[in-house]
Amino acid sequence: MKNHLNLFAILVLSIFFLGCSQLAEKKKDKPVKQVNLASELNEHVSNSNSDSTSNPLSYHYLADKDLKKVARWIVSDSIEPADNKVTFSILNSISDSNKATRDYYFPAYLAIVKKSDGALAQIIGSYSLRYIKEYPVEFFERIKCDKGKECGDLLNVASSVQYEIEMGQNPIQEFAQLRRLINEKTSESDKDVKKKVKRFLGYIEIKKV
Template identity: 30%
Template sequence: MQRIISLIFVIFLFSCKKQETIVIKENKDPIEYESTNWQQDFGLTHSIDLDSVWGKPMRYYISNKNCDPIAKDFYLGVYRPKNEPKTARLLNLVTSENDSLRPFYRWILNKTILIQDGALGEYTGVPARKYAEKFPKEFFEYMDFDKSGKKYSDWYNSIAYSGFYDFENSNDTNKIKESLIKTMTKNCKNCNIDYQKRIVKFADDCFSNENSTK
């Protein structure tokens, strides 16, 4: 009888050990992502206390209960944007009404613009344009932070490439440009003449490539 009890106990331990191994493996899978080489130019340490976005540590965004899980995965290197609807949903977060998380979502869009290829470039233009339209003052403040002007160039080129696909007649550039100016002006509360001039210039820049080919 004692031998039977001992045998059952050994089987039980083996079963627990096997189950534990599976759990550990399952818990490791989300962490052992394919590679973070695609983030090599992001300047990340993947320490949520050392990395920061717009003056706040990454912990501020990651620990927010409303932070989108895909956005967290992007930062961790678990999810790399690619040609799929999931990427569109991730990048569209940039127009979130959540003021606390929007800088983080904007950072994601900006980094995606930096790594985009032909296929991925199809996804960045519309959210970049919609962000500029919805938050024009915030957009220009973000652009001004980069004194080199590269970020501004990257964004308007991205918009020029794929930012107007959602218009019914994407070939009517004059009407689209007018719509862009009108929408940004409407959402630019208490804007002075300087902002109005910048909006017009931004719209011109978004179509500058087309003008150069005419």
């Protein structure tokens, strides 16, 4: 009788362990769903409209709007200038061959110079230099300076020009050429213009390396 019980117990245990083994094998064979977070993120980014004219971070932000309207928004502080298409278009407009175009966008240009930072601040000097070299008398006539006070607009433009010159291969020589060009082209201007020329050149400090 005892032997029969032992055999029965062994049989039950064998069946139990066999069942556990088969269950483990099934769990092992069951495929595990893999979640690739990087892939999901890339898919999300690719689905976003990075070139949207309504996205403030896009290069084409507001590119579908009238440029004159955008310029007014910048002057009125409704939007901030950035290194995007509309801002560069406005900066290009101050050197336009059409004087009416230059007249219209000049206030927006001054606002951009004043508010620029980061990448925009690093390149705005090239636009300032081109405009001043082509239309120096016009530039100094347009700038308004209160007597006895620091001329903020003039200082802002001078700072942008200084940064641009310092990025060149020979800053000392380039500044000397700019000084000579401005003095020559404003030689017949009135005293007010000449005073602003002197202040402008005085704001620029190119140090020898």
